[in-house]
Amino acid sequence: MKYIDEFRDGEVAKTLALKIARLAQPERSYSFMEFCGGHTHAISRYGLSDLLPPNVRMVHGPGCPVCVLPIGRIDMAIDLALKQGVILCTYGDTLRVPASEGLSLMKAKARGGDIRMVYSTLDALQIARDNPEREVVFFAIGFETTTPPTALAILQAHQEQLSNFSVLCCHVLTPAAISQILESPEVRQWGTVPIDGFIGPAHVSTVIGSRPYEFFAEEYRKPVVIAGFEPLDVMQAILMLVKQVNEGRAEVENEFARAVSRDGNQKAQDRVAEVFELRREFEWRGLAVVPYSALMIREKYGSFDAERRFKMDYQSVPDNKACECGAILRGVKRPQDCKIFGTVCTPENPVGSCMVSSEGACAAHYSYGRYKDMTP
Amino acid sequence: MKYIDEFRDGEVAKTLALKIARLAQPERSYSFMEFCGGHTHAISRYGLSDLLPPNVRMVHGPGCPVCVLPIGRIDMAIDLALKQGVILCTYGDTLRVPASEGLSLMKAKARGGDIRMVYSTLDALQIARDNPEREVVFFAIGFETTTPPTALAILQAHQEQLSNFSVLCCHVLTPAAISQILESPEVRQWGTVPIDGFIGPAHVSTVIGSRPYEFFAEEYRKPVVIAGFEPLDVMQAILMLVKQVNEGRAEVENEFARAVSRDGNQKAQDRVAEVFELRREFEWRGLAVVPYSALMIREKYGSFDAERRFKMDYQSVPDNKACECGAILRGVKRPQDCKIFGTVCTPENPVGSCMVSSEGACAAHYSYGRYKDMTP
Amino acid sequence: MIEVGCGPAGDWAIVDLGGVKKEISLALLDDVQVGDYVILHVGYALSKLDPQEAERTLALFSEMAESVAAAS
Amino acid sequence: MIEVGCGPAGDWAIVDLGGVKKEISLALLDDVQVGDYVILHVGYALSKLDPQEAERTLALFSEMAESVAAAS
Amino acid sequence: MSEVKRGYVRPLDLKHGRVDMTHGSGGRAMVQLISELFTRHLGNAYLGQGNDGAVLPAAVLNGKPARLVMSTDCHVVSPLFFPGGDIGCLSVHGTLNDVAVMGATPLYLAAGFILEEGFALAELACIVESMARAAHAAGVPVVTGDTKVVERGKGDGIFITTTGVGVLPDGLELGGARVRPGDVVLVSGSMGDHGVAIMSQRENLSFEASIESDTAALHGLIAQLLATGADIRCLRDPTRGGLASTLNEIAGQSGVGMMLHEKAIPIKPVVAAACEFLGLDPLYVANEGKLIVICAAADAPRLLATLRAHPLGVDAAVIGEVMADEHHFVQLTTAFGGRRIVDWLAGDQLPRIC
Amino acid sequence: MSEVKRGYVRPLDLKHGRVDMTHGSGGRAMVQLISELFTRHLGNAYLGQGNDGAVLPAAVLNGKPARLVMSTDCHVVSPLFFPGGDIGCLSVHGTLNDVAVMGATPLYLAAGFILEEGFALAELACIVESMARAAHAAGVPVVTGDTKVVERGKGDGIFITTTGVGVLPDGLELGGARVRPGDVVLVSGSMGDHGVAIMSQRENLSFEASIESDTAALHGLIAQLLATGADIRCLRDPTRGGLASTLNEIAGQSGVGMMLHEKAIPIKPVVAAACEFLGLDPLYVANEGKLIVICAAADAPRLLATLRAHPLGVDAAVIGEVMADEHHFVQLTTAFGGRRIVDWLAGDQLPRIC
């Protein structure tokens, strides 16, 4: 597969690893946060941490779309399916995120909810066309990559006057999350986990471009390297971050220049701006309520807003007490620091959202990396 | 079972048989028509013809409710189920009656029609209550016995304002059918099958009483004996008919006096009169179009009339050319006179309606009596 | 007929036939008492059974039987 | 990207990835040509892949490799 | 760092849990369902092997290699729980009986479960326990199995397909084709109990009647019949389609006719009454613990005696004879003195009974 | 009076006909379906016996009584027809393979059909013909069967449960619990073909890829492996849950760990590409004609050679080793030089693949 296989070459990886090992200064330690779940997955899937020297440590960030959904948002979706009787369409991983009362969308489906996994908003629109007598709600989650398709779906529904279609909008914003982490008292105060730099998102950046990261680099003096999702991309980005740290630089560099420009995809940004506006505040799992960190549907398209249509109010629900997802999403704790990791909480019976998707830190560590925790 | 077992006593039957054999005059033959399918079934089920002398012959009449339904009426029901998407409720035997294009309600059900067998109009009402978002149509067939429950269902739906319930009314009238047979040119002209008397209906007569038969007895000089559905009732009625014929009488006698009065069930008649009025004409299978032989829903309850609600027109459809159901229903032919009896037409694959219900002449003969046709 | 007058409108009854109990409607028949026998059709009682007439009919059969027995 | 401009609005395309062909939407991306490589997400093309930049990145890897090889 | 506690698995929620699609995925959720429900209740050394199939001791009878008998039945009964039983014990009896009526000693059962998404684990547990009890009582283990989960609306709670294997001694030949004119037809008890018990639960019929399904394993009774050494031509359990359809099947296989005697056929009054209500003929109603025995006339009395001496055969009766008839009609002399055909069941307006 | 033409039955309408409830009633309509479809295509002397079960020759291998192996699988695959196969042949291969991986020679199959009201008889005929071809090619007859019909909306067209019986020579012991550290893991060919072929047909995925299911009967290949006399510990077909789940199962049974080598695992480029699209890992995708062989290290080379010499094993490869590990982890060295766990499949967002 062109432009994929070349970026997965194990031989090249070895040399990159060697280079990182040489550049990393033994007397200091490097902690880099990969913001994106896609990077988390690549790191675990390819066993990248085995290739890094012990003093270069990757910290998982809050960029797994399902991980940051608070329980109350899943509860709203379940309510739509079970109480309002809608056809609820959603992306696959969302199905297993734990909600209140031991439910999840998967379990709500087993209880009779008409919940359908879709691969694209186009599928959800088609389901709405095919079931004119039913209400069809698309449970829209994700960062800036999944937002433009949702915007297009609403524009399309508007044009077709598809009056049985609506969207439960839970789209969130990457820059707001990064700010929150950088301003989190824990992250700033807990001396043992300083973040020395960020691997910037791949797909998100194709949409928003590299410019939004310039603020962080300057304001918080943190180097950012935007990287593709392939393992060599990640290795290269780490190398570039080590260099910046060594050289005392804090710049935005673009390892993923083959797909990311400084300004991003203007057409996609326009569509998003047409349909959505900033939410005054939004609760994230692990990051608490973050001001202006999410999108809501504009008044003009209000008839496609499931929250308006079904007169729903968001109810905050506390996470399971034992669950450390919040600290993990902020990069303060690691999965293995959670007392119930791998026992009560497993991918089959996730207690927290980080145990659901393979982009979640706990699931990635459980599925790919927990051999490291074992006493040999 | 009290009042049932006593009327099925085989020992008594033997003495009744002996008595009939003695009374029946060897030089003449007796042909009696049992109007009702219930009697047809009893005769076959208990093997009554084995107990009769050869010159006493029973002729099956048109009193099997599903047998007299013309194809076009079943087509209307199928259309409601397949094209209008209603929940169609009907009594069991109706499911297998052949319709156009090789269909039946059973096959329409396999093709996706939501067709439900009910035991009572009460079930149909309940289905309508349970499915407020669906149209529910009760396919109402039968003679004067099933008409009062349909009338009650409409009155009840009216009272409850059950606006998704309606009735495809195919209720027919016994006296009109008997008249038609007596006035049928074939029956009157075809010298070989003179009808010497009638066994009058059991359950129908509990509703309409014995009075309506007095007209036939007088006008056409035919004895009528109303009989219960138990085998001894039938034997006794035959005995009474033989006597009347021998004595040259043509009276209405009531063997079923334990349940039938001269005036019938006035309450039931009132309910029927409240809801229904005479149809100007109705096509019967085998008897062609018979004037004033069926009921339709009065204007007042017109919103419960499926024909009005779904703007349906009755389309007459000719029977299968080979099928002799018409002649059989008029008593002119016997099942075994049909060329396709037992070969192309069997209870599994009925071609005509008489092969469907065990009250139908062909099905009764096929299922219970065809050993008699076999060369030994 | 083992129970009469149940249901909201009081026109329901429970009948017993050889140990099988079933709820039926009395909406088409007045004055039914516990102990009465009724003719049933599609869930409705259509008419009461007159025990005297039943006995008379049965007697007619027996009479026949006797007269035949006497004659043969 | 093996076919571009299908569908009623002309913003559909068929992509080929290692022998797998799939219909995707070009509604978020202009000026796509047959032969272009694109970044896909949930059925949409999000951006075009710049072959020169890709080569440059790959060259960067190789360069590293050489420099390491030379050093060791 | 807390070390992973090895082997810990949060147990199935047997009270409120439901089957979901992950239980059929081939992953750990499926393995958990199998071990906490199926293996736990049905467990035996064979099932415990946990391989793709069960390895079973050789098919040997009295030291000699014996022929095998194999039979399979899908069970789709609705409702799943009915007076006198449930789909679990029914699925054991239904297949054991098919093996046993061949004259074979049933040895092993396999069970395949098709579960509908949303099915309550509590009901599943009841059903599996009932299967386990039935298999245990019959002395025939469930040695292998399979579980699939289908989406809601693509199934009906649970379907169970069981397959039985048994051994048949050399020299014993039973079968529908071995019946000859002059043979005698017996039944082991009253007809129609199972079907009426099922129908009494059907929503829009729901009558009340003290009738239970007769579901039972017949191989014990059959072993006693075979031990008499009588000349048995054919054994069969009159399940779906009832006595009438089963006898028509045999008549066709052997190319004979039969004459039954209505008065001789045992039918419980309450079953007769329920059939009267529903307009059904009890001869077409299903049984799940009854046996048809067709034997040489001379052997009928002692087989009848053997039947009646067994708890499952107390109401046994001789109900008719086999005769030559090129039309293969099953006929009946009515209690009334008349005669009629007892034909195959035509159509079906009954609920799913097995 | 026209005499009844004996034996005449209007044939099934295989072109436009559909399954209706009467086909499951136990009456003549059901008998007709069985004879015109099932017996006609699957027909053999055993099935032709037409009794409640099939009487089968004794379980003897080389003149000695042999142990039996029994296995059952329910097949609920959707769609019913997919590139390279259909539910009919799949239901034959799926069960034959489970018997064969036990080391047994499959001898007999039983088949239970659960049909949904409305299912087209034409499709049913295609499926039964495909089963018949597969059974014929494998030399294993379907000796007994059962058919049930459920109401529309209570099934999904057709479910087929097959049960296989085979014989296992004395002395041959294979099983998931016999694997030891130092053993070698082989696969007979590329992983994930079947699952990707199924997914390519899924309505809202529907991608185009020239990939066919690998569904095939493996007992011929297995016989050749056994004939080498090599020390095979365990054979298994990595079906539902794919290679990953199957190896985890074995690791748990034997109490060992495994180390696989990503580069060594054969995966077709088109399968890799489809998995890339769908965000799946091919190690979790189902196969229906592939074999896992775990053997003593010394025997790996000749087993690999034997596999590669067979048409079903041309792409065979050694993919890893067994090692001691009290945690029973299956691990993998990535093509990248890293190391990770290959865990059980968790969750399931895949269509029904078997």
Ligand code: SF4
């Ligand atoms: S292991 Fe589970 S409970 Fe603990 S932090 Fe991770 S997701 Fe939350």
Ligand code: SF4
């Ligand atoms: S046998 Fe069939 S076709 Fe002939 S008259 Fe009777 S119902 Fe009609």
Ligand SMILES: [Mg+2]
């Ligand atoms: Mg069977």
Ligand SMILES: [Mg+2]
């Ligand atoms: Mg059975």
Ligand SMILES: [Mg+2]
């Ligand atoms: Mg049987």
Ligand SMILES: [Mg+2]
């Ligand atoms: Mg299996």
Ligand SMILES: [Mg+2]
């Ligand atoms: Mg269902």
Ligand SMILES: [Mg+2]
């Ligand atoms: Mg199996």
Ligand SMILES: [Mg+2]
């Ligand atoms: Mg299998």
Ligand SMILES: [Mg+2]
């Ligand atoms: Mg297997």
Ligand SMILES: [Mg+2]
């Ligand atoms: Mg069967």
Ligand SMILES: [Mg+2]
């Ligand atoms: Mg379906």
